[in-house]
Each structure stands twice: as structure tokens, then as C-alpha cells.
Amino acid sequence: MTTYTDPPKESFRLSMLLYDTRYRSMTIQIVALMGFMLLAAWLISNTIQNLAALGKPIEFGFFTEAAGYDINQTLIEYDNQDSHLRASFIGLLNTLVVAVLGCVTATIVGVLIGVLRLSKNWLVARIMTVYVEMFRNVPLLLWILLAMAILIESLPQPSAFRGEDPAATMKIFDSVAITNRGVYVPEPLFSRSLGEIHLFGQSSFRMDVSVDLIAIILVLGLSIFAVRKVTARAERIQNATGLRPTTWYINLGLIVVPLALLLAALGFHFGYPALKGFNFQGGTHLRNSLIALWLALSLYTAAFVAEIVRGGILAISHGQTEAASALGLRPQRIMRLVVLPQALRVIIPPLISQYLNLTKNSSLAIAVGYMDITGTLGGITMNQTGRELECVLLLMLVYLIISLIISAVMNWYNNRVKLVER
């Protein structure tokens, strides 16, 4: 008969909280939590005391007051009698505009440079190395200011376009005017427009969405859906018979014809910019501040993207390429079917953090006067209302939410392309 005895029951001593590993982690955590709460309480009580001394209790009522300042580049209509909340919302949209534009351009330029840096051509590879080192080792703020200075100082004035023998001419079939007050590009107009939908009534978030745009997106979506159906059918036929039917003209027609019909029905035409008085009228006016910021952000981030792309492609072992060509795949298909899908897995996580960096760096807009959320909420609104605490905390919260959304979306995508591991 076996007997086993419990270990002698120790009575709990206070010193065990520190010397016994069973309790020590608990002690550390409770001490850490208490320390954190004490710190937070200390900061909050200080803030309350300081605000009380200044007579500025925390409140957000100022958001409904009229902003009283103009924003020169807006996506949706705004005038200076709108509320501070609407001004901040316009700023948020401006941040998103420059972030999206920047991410797209940075990706394109970055991928191009990253691939060219791996070129067998010695000279091309060296030029790209110089580009990458040049942009990575000089502060972004300097690039933004430099881009702004180049736009303002070295481009022709609108008046240079006037006269019989003008010093400057419009580019691309007389449709784009590049001046030192910004770039004027043709704007799409619809002579038989379907009108606009007014969203969110009279609130600060109201916006007018063009029905034409919705219709175009809808038709394009349907076309793409049809194209995918055709491709899937081609795929099925190839699997069954080994012969792939030619589909490119069907696909092209599916995309182009419905869109062209729709545009014709809507009476689509361009509104060209034209010199009237001292300035260009008509067309869409992209201000220097937006272009400088966009250019500098995308070129700067492209240098980092290029390094990521290069690293990703180098990370794919040469055996993969060799095996693919042993299977008889052509170089183009090797790239598309073997190398890129694997390289993407290495590339995407650091690419996400570059997109996040670009979005956060777009806050440097304040240096060139582009009215993004930092320029509105953290700039003029803060200075006019004197509500530093509310404005700065809200600003941080907005950026935090944007960052979290971007990383959530990109992580979802990353999980989709990730190699399924055991």
C-alpha cells in the first residue's frame, strides 16, 4: 500500500509575496498597476488643478462655433462660417487624400526603383542606390520644404502664359497648366448629370456625392465582375482541354463598352483651365502645398519601399526560380506565379508600417500650409479657441484611429496572402 503525503502545509508569510515565485508575479503586477494608477491620478489631478486655475474646464462646445477661417484645398464644399467640427472634418479628408495619393505613388515608384536596383545593368543599379541613400538620409521635412521651394520659385507665373509669344505654355495638348500657383488639370463634367445626393443633412459631416460617380463605379464593378466570370470560364476550359481560349478582346470590350456608353449617356466632357484675368479659371486646381507634400512624401517613402521590395525579392531563394524554369515556365510567368507571390509575403508586413509612417508623416503638411487635420484641428482651431488640451488629445485620437484602421485592414490582407503554416 502506497501512501503519499501532501507537502507540509506552509503558513502564508508576508515575505513569500517577494521570495516565492508563486506569489511574486502577482506582487509585481499589483505594484505595477498601483504605480500606473498613481501616476495617472497624479497627472489628471495636476491637469484639473491647472485648468481650474486658468478657468478652462474641459468641454467641447467650441466645436459648434463658426470656424471663421478659409481652407483653400477642399474635397467637399466648405466656407468659413461652418463650424470648427466641419473644418476638422475637412482637414481629416485632406489628410486621407494626401495619404492615399502618397501611398499609391510611393508604392509604384518604390517597386520600380527596388526592381531597378537589382538590375544587371551596373549603371542603373548605382543610380538607384544613390536615389535610395539620398532620400533615406535627409530629413523628410527638408524634402517637403525643398519641393515647395522648387514649385514656387522655378515654375512660371500665370502671367507668363499670356500674350502672342508666351514664355510658358500649357502641357499635354493645352490641357494642363503648371504654374507657381499650383497645377490646373482638366475637370470631368457631365452635361446630362444625374445630380447629387446630399448625405447627413445639415450636420457638420454633410457631403454631396455625385450620382454620376456612383453610376460609373457601379458599371465598372459590374464589368470587372463579368471579366472575372470570363476568366474563370477560360480557366475551366484550360483545365479540361489544356487549351486556353483567347479572352483579352472580350475582357477589353466588357470594360470599355459599358463605360463608354454610360459616359456618352451622361454627356461626359472635360472642363479645361483657361487664363482669365490674373489667374487660370476652370479645371481642377491642385495647390502647390498639396503637390509639394504629395511629391516629397511619395519620393521619400518610395526609397524605403524600394529597400523593402529589394529585400523581399532577394529573400526568395534562387532554387525557386530554377525549379520554375525547369518546369518550363517562361520568365514572365516565373515572376508572376512563383517569385512575386512568395516575395509579397516578405514585403507586406514592412510595407504596412511604411504606409502608416506616410500617413503619420503627412502631418508635416503644416510646414507648407496644406490644411490637413493637423493644420485645422491642431493648428488654426487650437490657436483660435485656445483649447489646447481638447484639440491635441482629439488630434492624437484621430491619428491613433487612422493608424489602427490601416493596420487592421493591411493585417487582414496579410493574413490572406500568408503562407498557411503547420
Add this chain to the structure above:
Amino acid sequence: MSEHQFVRKEMLPEQAPPASEVGVIGWMRANLFSGWFNSILTILSLLFIYYILSGIFPWTFQSVWNAGSLSECREIAQATWGESHGHACWAVIKDRWLQLLYGFYPPYPYAPDATVGNPPADAWLPSYFRPNLALVLLFVALAPVLFGHVSRKLLIVSAAYPFLMPWLMWGGSIWVPLSAAFGFIILFGVLKYGPSVMGSLVSVIVAVLAALAWWLVLSGYVTPILADIMPIALPEVQSREFGGFMLAVLLGVVAIGLSLPIGVVLALGRQSDLLIVKSLCVGFIETIRGVPLITLLFVASVLLNYFLPPGTDFDIIVRVMIMVTIFASAYNAEVVRGGLAALPKGQYEGADSLGLNYWQAQRLIIMPQALKIAIPGIVSTFIGVFKDTTLVSIIGLLDPIGLSQGIRSNAEWNGIYWELFAFIAVLFFIFCFGMSRYSMWLERKLQTGHR
């Protein structure tokens, strides 16, 4: 068998490879002109390089070095070269380089009106030697860390540097940094020799209390007495007079120096099993990484005084240092966490099986390897922080970019852009490029051939 069979009996002598396959021509054929596409690319690249250099070289080298204003520069350029192309006006750099490097750091703090060109009668060296010496000593202090093969005795400089550098930069009595250092000596002394006399827990408490008592109470009495007996002091310089590239380097060095240890602690907290500690660390790191540095600088410039007890008012440069350090810590924490995560689990288990406790295992096994993996990331964080110090110009500090805007708003130099930007860009490039090359060298040196 045929009669006309031919069998070579002797070896042919080796021939030199064809001229088109070796030497310069061979290299060019292989690397520049392999195929028509590459040839076109090469020619296009050459044209591009020629286009860029033909713009930059004449501008840079056919330039004006001696002038008092931009208009004078333009007149001289017009007189010398005629209406040809742009000419750099480096005179602005010659005129303002001290300001771009040191901001408004007074050359002779005891004689406010004196300048470098017009020193006071009893002048010794302009006080610019102080930041310069601080920079030189920084490299001496870092030498044992940066390069393994220097004398270990230099570690004394490394230990003294955190006290020496503020004294050199801000000036004042030498007894202030010495008494701050003495507090640490008390702390470490009690920690080292205490446990043999009292328990280890008691000695920790005694050490902290004794050091706090020294810093907060006793040094307040002792330091002025010592300063009276032996008045060794440098003339004081106010923080608001700091600026230029010196400010960028100072902010960078402080943020980098403080953020690495904080980042390591945060990374350990994030990797630990303690749920509350972990969530506190995750919350801190993600919050800081989710917002742009500029909002943290807004916090430094307008909010930090709200968060501190009423009446506290320390200057903007220290506030900015705090916020930049916090910012850099969060990024370093993520980099170090990457290093910790990349370490094979066997290393942790091996350390445990040797019977090491948590801190011993971290110090002897985990951290040396994790930090080695994390070196490229740490250095690129450092480079990022150093570049980001330029953002302080947005909240009104006079770093090189802030100063360049100030210089441009002067009547003489109104409208000058490229020369100032080029000067600042080159300064930053040298520092950042140097750091990145150093990290590559370090990576190779620490490579122990595991992978």
C-alpha cells in the same frame, strides 16, 4: 583503318581570352551593354547623369563666396559670368555657418555683446569649444561600446559622460553634476556592499532612500558650500539660446541614449507573462507609435505644463527631450521585441536549465543575442529619430531648418533657398549615412556564423 587519321600528340599552348571578354571592355560588355535593352538603358542613364551634373556642377562651383547679401551675390555673378545660368551664393553659408551650427549659443556668455569677430579683451576660446568638446567626448565615451578593441579604462569616460555633457552644454558650477553623480555612487555602493550587512531587500530600500535623500535634501546644502570653497564653474548658457545643428545632435543624442534602455525594459514588459505589465506596455507602445511625432511635440509645447504640478515650469528644450525620448522608446521597444522574438526558444530553455534567474538569463544569454539581431533596426530607429529632430522647427525651436527660415526672413538674404537647404541636407546626410554604414560594419563584426 583509314590512313588519313589525325591524332594530335602535343597540347596546344593556352591562349589569352579574347579582348572583348576581359578587362574594361569585358566588364562593360557584361555589365553595361549585354543586349540591346541594357544598352539603351545605359545610354539613357548616361544622358540622365549628364543632365543632372551639367545642372549642378556649374551652379555649385561657379559660385560666389564673398558677398554681404543676395543681391550683391547676383551682381557679382552677373559681372563674372554674365547671363549664363544659376550660380550658388555660398556667401550666405560663409556669413551664417556659425549660426547654422550653434544657433544663438553665445560665443562669450559673460560678455553678451561680444561676437566671434569682435571678442572681449580677456577672451580665451569662444564657448563653441564646449559643444565641440561634448561631441568629441561623446565619441570617446562611446568607443568602448562601438569598437570592442579599445581599452576598457575608457568606460570611466562613458560613465562620467551623462554628467559631463550637461555641464559642458549648460555650464554652471561643476558641483551640481558631481553631486548628481555622487547620488548614483551612494546608490551603487549600498547595493553592492549592503546585502552582506543587511538583507538584500532592505539594502535595496536603503539604497534608494539614501540616494533620494542625497539628491532631494542633502545636496541642496552641500553643493553651495563646495561651490564656495572651490568655485569651478563654466559661464551659464540658457536653453533658449541653443539651436542649429548642435540642437539637432543634442536632441538626437539624448533621445537615443535614454530611449534604448527604456525601450529594452518596455520590450521585456511586452514579452513577459505578467498580464497587467504586458497590457500596460502594449498600450503605451501602440499609442505612441500610432500618433505622429508632431502631435507629441504639440504636447511638449502646450500640454506638458498642464500635466505637471502647478508652478512647474521647465524650459521647452527639456520638454521636447522628454517627448522625443518617449517617442523613440516606443519604436526601440518594437525593434528589441523583434530581436527577442527571433531568438530560438531553445536559448530561453537553455538559460532556465542552467538555473539562471530571470535577470541573469536576460543579461547573460538573451539580451546579447537579441540586441545583436536587433542592431539594424535599432540603428535605423536612431537615424529616424535624428532626422525627426528637424520637426522641432514647427513648434518654434531654432534647429537648422528653423534657422534657415529665420535667415531667409532677413533683408539681405531674402529669397535664398537652395544654398541653405543644400548645406543642411549635406550635414544630415553625413551623420545619417555614417550611422547606417557603421551599423553594417557592426553587423558583419558581430556575425558569428550561425546563419
